[in-house]
Amino acid sequence: MREIPGANHRKGTPGNPREAGLGPKDRPKPYFRGAWLSFISLRCSSGSSAMRRGIHLAIGILAFCLYAVLGSRLYGISPGLTVLGLCAVIAGSLMPDLLERPTSSRHRGIFHSRRALKVSGIVFCLAAFLYLLPDITSRSAIYGISCFALGYMLHLGADATTRRGLPD
Template identity: 35%
Template structure:
């Protein structure tokens, strides 16, 4: 199981990759959005373990499931399209996008562990 520091590092990496990608698509980001993106991504990367603390090997329920990941990816896709087409409308939407990306990085790292992720976690 990946530790908190590993998930935080993944959140930072995801944040930088997404910022680079959005800029490469022609989106002009104000300097005020960069710390929001970074902080949101790191928070999102540790959020699953805050919602479902890893007290034992079977702690992974809905918030650590493939169903949650699928719903999150749908949200990220729609938010990405909105940001790309209309620009970052506000700091909250931008922050939620990066928090969701950090959350997804957490789930993907957990999926690579021997325990994996449950399908629905219900």
């Protein structure tokens, strides 16, 4: 084991690095460090509790994959419509931060609120239900709207898990 300067070494075990008065740069690094750890980290380098853009994209794309697989198996959604849905979910996953730039820790306004989360959830459910109706002529537009609302809703859901949460 690596010795920590100033740590209590009773019985051959290193002490707590925080008790030893070491800063974050002086603390021992974990043995396993992969590039993916920095990608899925929920904290920015400044230590704030804001989510990174890559996290929102990853959550949106993973949820869309499940949504697209279910849609293609149950309702025969075409590959072209899947590409449209992917573009829409990417746009929806990034839209809240485009409407309200994350320039500070207090950037969350009306587009980052619980009300916006509820509205996007309702829009998603209505659009997904309308897609199932047999007499709908503009299925591609409705599918695109449901995918956009899915991305927006998941962006806000991910932001709700941070320390700041979502304002009312």
